[in-house]
Amino acid sequence: MAHFLDRVETALRDEHLRDAMLAATRDLASRRVNALANLENADMIRDLARQAKMTMLRDLAGNLETFERNLKRNGIHVHWARDGKEANRIVIEIAKAAKCKRAVKSKSMATEETHLNHALIDAGLDVLETDLGEYIVQLADTTPSHIILPIIHMTRGDIGQIVHEKISVPYTDDPEKLTKIARAKLREAFLSADLGISGCNFGVIDTGTICLVSNEGNARLCTTLPRVHVAVMGIEKLVPSLAEFDWMIKILARSATGQKITTYTSVISGPRRAGDHDGPEEMHVVLLDNGRVNILGGEIAEILGCIRCGACLNACPVYRNIGGHAYGDTYPGPIGAIVTPGLRGMKDWKELPDASSLCGACRDVCPVRLDIPRMLLKLRQTGVEEGRAPASIKWMMKGFGIVVSRPWLYRLSARWGGRVARLLASRGWIHKLPGLGGGWTRSRDMRAPAAKSFQQLWKERKRA
């Protein structure tokens, strides 16, 4: 895979992408503001929701045990997966044991993490994404670029082209027509599917319940029509009871899309029981760790409270400029900059936490008030402590510490540094700098340091 900075360059060259991203994220951000303004006690609910998540995480192991017990009491089979491979293997085994051939899937970031679709196809199953956005992602054989709106980076024209090419229908970019075409395809799939796969937005501990929210109703169909339903959920997705679930959905949809509540909210407490009209014969929950336990003990444990609303993506000026794919893994934006190095380690991902101006827009919009800038700073610190910083920067910072903590040395270096810089300048401006400074002059000019420092001016002023 290309290096992060290369992916960024590719994204930045794509004006079309930048315009699409800017327009879409700004629209979402303003919807969010309006929606939250209309929620009574929004601040209090956010505080309570945060508290509930943080308290739950403090005894995650204990809570998971209780949750497992309650799931089983509801007749749900429970599986534990240490990593993505194991999760995929479990789902495939369930499918094989129940002789399932065709799977329909509702939107799930956990299965994006494990690349479940590819594993299922390799194992000989048919699998179809039924969320419209994810369906297009699947047709285009790409990955989502936003956790809520997987194809936020595409225009109507892009979508029309993909549908036209992949399922051989006449080209149209009319959203209604496109939706109709997709719906017809999906309906067929729903009716013939024998396996439904979903994620899980919230797992309610005390009732042993899986909660799903969606806007298209596809999640409900995926979890009720096929014979077998498997929900794959990250182990951090728990809430203590339906009361907390209620707070969460009050802030989730508002933060995500500016809706009061998503169109469909499913609360699933087990397979079909005698007398039920619908529901699967068999239901499974796969509890996925995949690096989460490592995060739990460390400095960024707070991130496990994330309810995946995507508000921080929409607010992030970096994300707005580079889109989701540049982040290189399942989770883009501020959340990705923390979760990806957290789940996968700093070794290959240390550039992500660096790619932030620490503007704090994410922290302001996060419904559960996660201090994202603090976590980015912590990850940077970890990177340095693990010796991952380039030697040039390391020495520069060492020099900074030594020089800047000694006023005389600082003044001396500033004076000489200023002189050198002024030599490079023409009429007070530097247009090109060597080395690291080249990063600065790539995008802007540099004002040369003043001939007299403030302290010098101040002394003269005092004397006068």
Place this chain on the structure above:
Amino acid sequence: MKEKPRKVQLFHTCIVNEVYPEVGISVATILERLGVEVEVPTSQTCCGQPAFNAGFHDDARKVARHTVDLLLKSGDPVLIPSGSCCDMISHQYHMLFENDAEYLKKSHELSERCYEFSQFLVDVLGITDLGARINAKVAYHPSCHLLRGLGVRTQPKTLLEGVGHLECATVKDQEECCGFGGMFSVKNSGISGGMLENKLKNIQASGANTIVSCDMGCLMHLEGGLKRRGSDINVKHISQILAEGLS
């Protein structure tokens, strides 16, 4: 009400000292006009933010210890003409010293006395109108650490609204980051440049002839971008607008 301070220590910041010394002078001019004596501790250097933000906490701590010790020598409030450096000293030092009880305590003591310039004028001195007059159409740029770090949203606007003949332009996405971010602007210059581009586009569309902010870091970045584009829009620290409006 508490008695208004008669004297402040000016922590001028390294950017003001080396690149924009005239900002320090205008800050002092305004304060003196308001009857506040200005002391400039000569041993001050930088708040340490460059190393801190880059993850080099040991190196940043050396600088932070020096700054804490220096500024605690006097009991006077510390005035900082930068939202970012003020946020660093008032908030981030706590993270830096989380495992050093002695300096953690000291940094808390210090943070209670630190004020950004506009915050000090409006919240401490209770000034909203200095009687300044200037003909300008300004785009106010709320720097992120001022706005979201210190929570200073209205004070600079109040001061600007108090300036006669001054028009505040409406800037689209005004509260979006300009893309400076210290080392970020160098290490991630592509992204930073994209953010700068958006910001300048919106400011240019607003018809402003001057960008006003409370952070010379952002202004240095914005000014460099304007220069590169051959624009004749000026950048000014808020104290410069006030000082010019009074002269």
